[in-house]
Amino acid sequence: MPAIKDVARRAGVSVATVSRVLNDHPSVRPDTRERVLAAVADLGYRPNAVARSLRTDQTRALGLVISDVLNPFFTELARSVEDAARELGYSVVIGNADERPELQDHHVRTLMDRRIDGLLISPTDGGSPMMQAAARAGTPMVFVDRWIEGAGLDEVPVVRTDGRAAIRDLVAHLYALGHRRLAIISGPAATTTGRERVDAFRSALREFGLVLSNDHIGQGDFQADSGRRVTARFLGLPHPPDAVFAADNLMALGAMDEIRARGLRVPDDVALAAFDDIPWFLHTDPPITAIAQPTGALGHAAVTALVDLVEGRPAESVTLSARLVTRRSCGEPEGSTP
Amino acid sequence: MPAIKDVARRAGVSVATVSRVLNDHPSVRPDTRERVLAAVADLGYRPNAVARSLRTDQTRALGLVISDVLNPFFTELARSVEDAARELGYSVVIGNADERPELQDHHVRTLMDRRIDGLLISPTDGGSPMMQAAARAGTPMVFVDRWIEGAGLDEVPVVRTDGRAAIRDLVAHLYALGHRRLAIISGPAATTTGRERVDAFRSALREFGLVLSNDHIGQGDFQADSGRRVTARFLGLPHPPDAVFAADNLMALGAMDEIRARGLRVPDDVALAAFDDIPWFLHTDPPITAIAQPTGALGHAAVTALVDLVEGRPAESVTLSARLVTRRSCGEPEGSTP
DNA sequence: CCTCCTTGTGGAATCGATTACACGGAATTG
DNA sequence: CAATTCCGTGTAATCGATTCCACAAGGAGG
Secondary structure: OOOHHHHHHHHOOOHHHHHHHHOOOOOOOHHHHHHHHHHHHHHOOOOOHHHHHHHHOOOOEEEEEEOOOOOHHHHHHHHHHHHHHHHOOOEEEEEEOOOOHHHHHHHHHHHHHOOOOEEEEOOOOOOOHHHHHHHHOOOOEEEEOOOOOOOOOOOOOEEEEEOHHHHHHHHHHHHHOOOOOEEEEEOOOOOHHHHHHHHHHHHHHHHOOOOOOHHHEEEOOOOHHHHHHHHHHHHOOOOOOOEEEEOOHHHHHHHHHHHHHOOOOOOOOOEEEEEOOOHHHHOEOOOOEEEEOOHHHHHHHHHHHHHHHHOOOOOOOEEEEOEEEOOOEOEOOOOOOO | OOOHHHHHHHHOOOHHHHHHHHOOOOOOOHHHHHHHHHHHHHHOOOOOHHHHHHHHOOOOEEEEEEOOOOOHHHHHHHHHHHHHHHHOOOEEEEEEOOOOHHHHHHHHHHHHHOOOOEEEEOOOOOOOHHHHHHHHOOOOEEEEOOOOOOOOOOOOOEEEEEOHHHHHHHHHHHHHOOOOOEEEEEOOOOOHHHHHHHHHHHHHHHHOOOOOOHHHEEEOOOOHHHHHHHHHHHHHOOOOOOEEEEOOHHHHHHHHHHHHHOOOOOOOOOEEEEEOOOHHHHOEOOOOEEEEOOHHHHHHHHHHHHHHHHOOOOOOOEEEEOEEEOOOEOEOOOOOOO
């Protein structure tokens, strides 16, 4: 693989001149530029990004640490992040934490070692040491979807979706269809989205004169299995819920499995709804009512904020809003007969 | 961020000694080692991977270029690749080609610029210039799932799944359930998996005394929309097929949409099956019969082969086999009554 | 006791780029 | 016509590591 000095030799100039041509510095005579470009083409020369990074102290790469690649919400997020970054001339290096704090830490460390220009994180747990170290070291950093409070991380901008209004709409929808015993499968208490969705759900219930008993709050971990486990507990109660809201799509899937395994039907016996809408929800039996996040916009906003930080501009937190998409999993839509 | 010279100063030794401690070179006196390690801990020093890469000419990073992140098959593959690579001490940088040749080229170029140690590709098209350049430049390279013949790429090991036997099993299954007019939604002719799956399907039909008419071959592009389009054409034929086999999961989804949009039912009016099994197929209405690839093993084998190449050992092509997973989308399973 | 080898350490070259500074020659100005 | 500015280019320092070579001190062997 040719280096800059090979190009210089072939073009009969110094490496400095080659570098100037490559970074189109103004003061290079047109014919010299021509000669250099010809040499570059002849040799198929491509600048070594590693060397360039060492010298300029920037890699033009962003790190993205997500909680679970197998979750369609996150892969859609990853895709939009990559698109947005590419438009701005950055690459994205993805790390999958698999909802495991130690893996999350591994990726943050690796990304820092590789000196990525900025870090986009959707944190799995409360506050990992590496993230604090990164923040303290002044690495540009932005949280997406979930975030962490305290631990010196309060200055980190957050790009997220506010689901309160949509959750209220969902509760109204369930109420209108006659459901009164509502339950929620929440995410881990350590995650902000875990707590926030429960709070919003509880307030919405109160608005309709209902209470959310502790029996009807089950803690999951955003994975399908936990959804199944919590649902099993719900259905074993003396007064099982007649509607279950899962705080993410995978747990909804687990819930559906459990309901079906007991020979019950959705929505006739138990209504089901999920946070995070994904294409597959259209094709399940029945199609699942969900709260959709504007994933593309989320990824775009997160990259914009992070790149602002990286390039020395101030960045702001962004909150987008989610919306309810009603399908058949909570009962027949209004206006139609069963 | 502290550099090696800061550690050296604090420990009262030279940078050479610090480097020796870090790479645990034998000839360092225990107490010196101790002092260096203490300095490292005090400063929270982490070696700069960029500088190290420049000097050693290896990045300990592998590039993975996949055709479509939104396709669950590929995200599962990406996950297993990352797992396997991490175990061997490598990072993975993922590029999503989105089934677009020019994006694929962009990613190959970017990864080469970053001097990744090896390249894992599931090619989108016939033979892109950058890939040939990479192969010519001697970059270790392995194809996964799909591959390219000719163009100087014949030496590149291929890690893939052979679906012939499973496709034969599928045709037998369809035949047993009374289906005789079978159709296939194939992938792009430029991809090997596209052609291979059609060939296997055709031979299997012949085995059962059936012929695959050209009317019953529709070309898709591995995306949901194309599945829908092709299915629309099938259903508009004077003699529409009574079973449709989609060569990947997204096209199967599109097919299902179209069938349902016309008020037809799966499997009563049209049977449906797909290549690539994914968790969601359990939850669709009806659950979809599919041919499952051993995705985890595929990713693992691909990384093993690539790392062998990277570390100077010879690597071999690997072919695993797929298996049929029958569900209800082709008709009631044998032995049960409708 | 002198030589030779081993062990632990430091100095300096190196990887491939970028960029501050210097310099020669041409062009501009008074 | 001399002085000054500007333009295009080259030399060399630099980024942060690794590693070859040199060298000093200490131990072993004759």
